[in-house]
Amino acid sequence: MKSFLAVLSLAAICAAGLTACVPEAKPAVTPSATSDILTKKLPSDVSAKGVILAAVLLSTADIGSAVESGLVTPAEVATAKQAISDGTLDFWRQRAESEAHR
């Protein structure tokens, strides 16, 4: 019993320690999510370049004014925000670079 409690305590300490030490992890990017971003048909109000631009504007600008000026669409901002959160922005960048030459 005593050794069981010791093991439990050790497990709890390890778990707490790991939680405290591991930096906030971004959600894992699944292969299907990657494939979707690179190949899926986009809505008419979303372009890959617009998603990248929206990410830059979220980082540097007043996003409401950017939308009103027509630099990006609301859907592109929403997609950029999601991509930042999911850690998938680099796939949008790949698609944008690919489409820049079409």
Added chain:
Amino acid sequence: MKSRSLLSVLAVGTILPALVFGFGVSAAQAVTSDATTETIINSSLEGLGTEVTDPTLLDELQQDISDAVEQGIIDPAIVDAADQTTPEATPAPDPTTDPALSDLIDENLTEQTEVWEEEAPAWAAAFEQIRSDFEACRTDGQSTSTCARTLGFQLQIAHAQAELTNLDAAIAAVADLPEDQQVTALAELEAQRAELEARLNRATAKLDAAVVAGIPGANAEVQARLNSVVGEVRGRAHTPTLPEQEQQNSQSGSSNSGSITIPEVSNGDNSGVSGSQNSSGSGKPSNPGSQGKGNSGKSNH
């Protein structure tokens, strides 16, 4: 409507008008070098785990960012910091006094992400008002970007109409506040209305110039629609009548439109209204959670 709902409506009403025209344009922004726009793009994307390596895409993004800088949409502090971070910058930035570009970007991202979380539904609703025109534009073979720019004024109009609806809802909800808070709340809503009117006036000036310049999407019909919204906003000036008061006026046979005189309001926060309206004309939302630091101190243009 309960107080809590009112707070929500008022908070939205406070934030919505604040983003209509964004920041001011400083003299430093009049000319944006390629090095500065490239630094803005690279520094932003670096923090987000990616980097544009394709020169064609980079050129396109630089043009858009240059336009955004010239319109005063990019935070001037970020433009200045990017300008000082470029390899050609002289003198080199002083790390002890100059804010780090990456810190400014992080702050702005946090702030604008929060703003967008609150704003997204209103923007989505406004876009639905122009969706059919947008689809038609795309069907004509235009790019997403071109259609967004062409329909920008129409999107502004739809957004302003949504703001007006929120304002009306907030005014109607004031009656549910305790009596001692109603006058203050109405005064704050009138300040919001005045701010919205000021922004629409600037939009009118921009649209007029765009019509003269022959910018696609800027035409007499859009002017008429914008003027109509401006008229609606002006029509609510000084008449934030409480429903109860309107009823009393009609019962007493008063021919008065129901206007009430709003006294000067002290700065004390006794309104019970979340994120009290910043009536200084700064154009920034007063909700601390949405306003943040990154864009503070900027002027409207």
